[in-house]
Amino acid sequence: xxxxxxxxxxxxxxxxxxxxxxxxxxxxxxxxxxxxxxxxxxxxxxxxxxxxxxxxxxxxxxxxxxxxxxxxxxxxxxxxxxxxxxxxxxxxxxxxxxxxxxxxxxxxxxxxxxxxxxxxxxxxxxxxxxxxxxxxxxxxxxxxxxxxxxxxxxxxxxxxxxxxxxxxxxxxxxxxxxxxxxxxxxxxxxxxxxxxxxxxxxxxxxxxxxxxxxxxxxxxxxxxxxxxxxxxxxxxxxxxxxxxxxxxxxxxxxxxxxxxxxxxxxxxxxx
Amino acid sequence: xxxxxxxxxxxxxxxxxxxxxxxxxxxxxxxxxxxxxxxxxxxxxxxxxxxxxxxxxxxxxxxxxxxxxxxxxxxxxxxxxxxxxxxxxxxxxxxxxxxxxxxxxxxxxxxxxxxxxxxxxxxxxxxxxxxxxxxxxxxxxxxxxxxxxxxxxxxxxxxxxxxxxxxxxxxxxxxxxxxxxxxxxxxxxxxxxxxxxxxxxxxxxxxxxxxxxxxxxxxxxxxxxxxxxxxxxxxxxxxxxxxxxxxxxxxxxxxxxxxxxxxxxxxxxxxxxxxxxxxxxxxxxxxxxxxxxxxxxxxxxxxxxxxxxxxxxxxxxxxxxxxxxxxxxxxxxxxxxxxxxxxxxxxxxxxxxxxxxxxxxx
Numbered sequence: 001x002x003x004x005x006x007x008x009x010x011x012x013x014x015x016x017x018x019x020x021x022x023x024x025x026x027x028x029x030x031x032x033x034x035x036x037x038x039x040x041x042x043x044x045x046x047x048x049x050x051x052x053x054x055x056x057x058x059x060x061x062x063x064x065x066x067x068x069x070x071x072x073x074x075x076x077x078x079x080x081x082x083x084x085x086x087x088x089x090x091x092x093x094x095x096x097x098x099x100x101x102x103x104x105x106x107x108x109x110x111x112x113x114x115x116x117x118x119x120x121x122x123x124x125x126x127x128x129x130x131x132x133x134x135x136x137x138x139x140x141x142x143x144x145x146x147x148x149x150x151x152x153x154x155x156x157x158x159x160x161x162x163x164x165x166x167x168x169x170x171x172x173x174x175x176x177x178x179x180x181x182x183x184x185x186x187x188x189x190x191x192x193x194x195x196x197x198x199x200x201x202x203x204x205x206x207x208x209x210x211x212x213x214x215x216x217x218x219x220x221x222x223x224x225x226x227x228x229x230x231x232x233x234x235x236x237x238x239x240x241x242x243x244x245x246x247x248x249x250x251x252x253x254x255x256x257x258x259x260x261x262x263x264x265x266x267x268x269x270x271x
Numbered sequence: 272x273x274x275x276x277x278x279x280x281x282x283x284x285x286x287x288x289x290x291x292x293x294x295x296x297x298x299x300x301x302x303x304x305x306x307x308x309x310x311x312x313x314x315x316x317x318x319x320x321x322x323x324x325x326x327x328x329x330x331x332x333x334x335x336x337x338x339x340x341x342x343x344x345x346x347x348x349x350x351x352x353x354x355x356x357x358x359x360x361x362x363x364x365x366x367x368x369x370x371x372x373x374x375x376x377x378x379x380x381x382x383x384x385x386x387x388x389x390x391x392x393x394x395x396x397x398x399x400x401x402x403x404x405x406x407x408x409x410x411x412x413x414x415x416x417x418x419x420x421x422x423x424x425x426x427x428x429x430x431x432x433x434x435x436x437x438x439x440x441x442x443x444x445x446x447x448x449x450x451x452x453x454x455x456x457x458x459x460x461x462x463x464x465x466x467x468x469x470x471x472x473x474x475x476x477x478x479x480x481x482x483x484x485x486x487x488x489x490x491x492x493x494x495x496x497x498x499x500x501x502x503x504x505x506x507x508x509x510x511x512x513x514x515x516x517x518x519x520x521x522x523x524x525x526x527x528x529x530x531x532x533x534x535x536x537x538x539x540x541x542x543x544x545x546x547x548x549x550x551x552x553x554x555x556x557x558x559x560x561x562x563x564x565x566x567x568x569x570x571x572x573x574x575x576x577x578x579x580x581x582x583x584x585x586x587x588x589x590x591x592x593x594x595x596x597x598x599x600x601x602x603x604x605x606x607x608x609x610x611x612x613x614x615x616x617x618x619x620x621x622x623x624x625x626x627x628x629x630x631x632x633x
Contacts, residue, residue, distance in 0.1 A: 161358075163354055163356075163358045164358055164360060166317075166319050166345070166352075166358075167352060167354065167358040167360075168360075168371070168372075169318075169319075169344070169345040169346045170317050170318075170319070170345050170346070170348070170350050170351070170352040171346075171371050171372030171414070171415075171418050172346050172347075172349065172372045172374070172418055173346055173371070173372060174346050175344075175346070178346075182360065185362045186361070186362055
């Protein structure tokens with residue numbers, strides 16, 4: 001039988017893959033080319049607006065991730081051990097922010113925690129004002145990014161054989177220490193993978209933030225919001241901000257990928 | 272140091288009602304079909320199941336007393352549990368697995384000693400997935416014993432090994448168990464294993480202990496027909512050890528008759544002149560209608576068929592080989608007609624040396 005010959009030596013699936021990769025890569029390449037050829041790149045990179053927005057993005061997303069991981073691990077662990085219709089419902093509810101348009105999420109948060117919101121009076125009495133503060137930025141990030149982490153960590157914990165934790169206890173190790181010595185190390189790749197996805201979502205968060213936290217430089221103007229603002233006056237500044245955001249994201253994802261490869265058990269070895 | 276107790280526990284329509292009393296350094300085998308409640312019993316002793324009622328005592332200390340409302344959690348019970356697939360920690364090395372529960376110098380010394388006894392020194396830095404089944408079993412045993420447990424619970428310890436290896440490692444494991452002076456409760460659905468390892472057998476069926484006692488008597492006269500079908504070791508031969516051949520890994524045994532027949536078996540812990548019991552499964556005895564030639568099997572006996580009894584899925588054929596040796600062979604209905612097997616017929620019985628195993632009652 002003759003070997004079929006394909007144009008470029010690739011089957012149709014391969015050609016579509018190539019086109020797709022070009023579709024993804026081209027805008028990114030264009031972004032970098034335009035940013036580099038922009039005569040004011042260095043000024044833009046080191047401008048106050050850029051540095052302020054970058055610092056705010058890093059700090060808020062870091063705080064968000066601490067809260068997401070701190071609360072997400074117990075939640076994921078709890079959900080990994082439950083089954084039945086009730087937990088199915090909880091699973092769906094946890095995933096709601098994934099499908100909710102971020103702008104709607106921001107509006108919804110405003111309706112709950114805003115001055116006119118249903119908790120507005122209570123928060124006001126307590127002397128807490130959330131909308132248009134840095135705290136609101138963090139809440140918006142947590143709202144949209146936590147499901148990524150909880151989902152991944154839950155799957156990770158579910159894959160840990162229960163028997164291993166039981167054996168650990170018969171060897172004299174308390175359930176709490178067993179969790180840290182058995183469940184966490186074995187679920188580690190899932191935990192780190194979930195953290196990477198969650199962080200990427202938080203740092204790129206735009207819609208919910210602008211609705212709930214506004215766009216105030218130094219307080220609520222994160223990188224994505226700064227890019228929008230810069231576009232109105234100076235495309236070069238917007239390009240600089242974009243390049244920094246991409247670079248920062250790639251660095252964090254790279255570090256997290258390294259952490260995930262420190263997994264103690266190769267894929268498929270966890271029976 | 273002994274382990275005794277009783278528990279009652281219901282799960283849906285299944286109810287468990289068992290008791291045990293195990294002396295240090297002795298092995299009690301819980302023998303029964305799957306679903307009988309054997310593993311559940313072990314889990315109750317380990318504290319992984321909270322029974323409805325009962326009392327569990329380990330080395331004089333009560334760890335569960337329903338009436339007194341006492342329930343000690345698993346990590347304070349000091350039990351060694353070895354599950355069927357061993358439950359080794361895949362993210363840790365062999366050495367870290369063995370040392371997992373070790374937290375005092377005494378246990379540390381014990382771990383080192385066990386690593387040596389079980390021949391694991393060269394494997395210490397290996398990962399679990401790099402080990403063979405037999406090696407995994409030894410690591411799991413070392414890990415369970417290193418914490419100096421008050422009772423050792425073995426759940427189907429040989430199920431994950433192939434049958435040849437099973438017979439080979441059994442004697443070795445038995446020696447480690449006896450030397451450890453820990454009461455051992457071993458769960459199996461394999462009568463051969465029960466006979467080879469038990470000091471005491473409890474037959475458990477549908478959550479109840481239906482018979483108990485010394486292994487040979489108890490398994491020879493099983494209490495229920497369901498168990499009888501499972502037992503499967505029909506040949507239990509009293510023989511004298513006539514010679515040891517360590518270089519071949521073989522042992523020569525002879526029947527206790529004036530004109531004895533000899534049987535070659537695998538080498539075991541025995542001395543010349545000892546009287547031992549050898550077990551052979553009826554399904555491991557092959558029949559031939561003419562004298563077999565050029566056979567690798569070590570044991571070939573000519574004999575006369577005395578009885579043929581139907582036993583699903585075939586027939587038990589008893590062949591009297593003279594010299595005080597009578598062998599039961601399990602054959603299919605097909606074989607009966609093809610070989611012309613009938614009472615009084617001349618037959619040859621063939622047994623591989625590796626099919627013979629020494630019982631633990633020496």
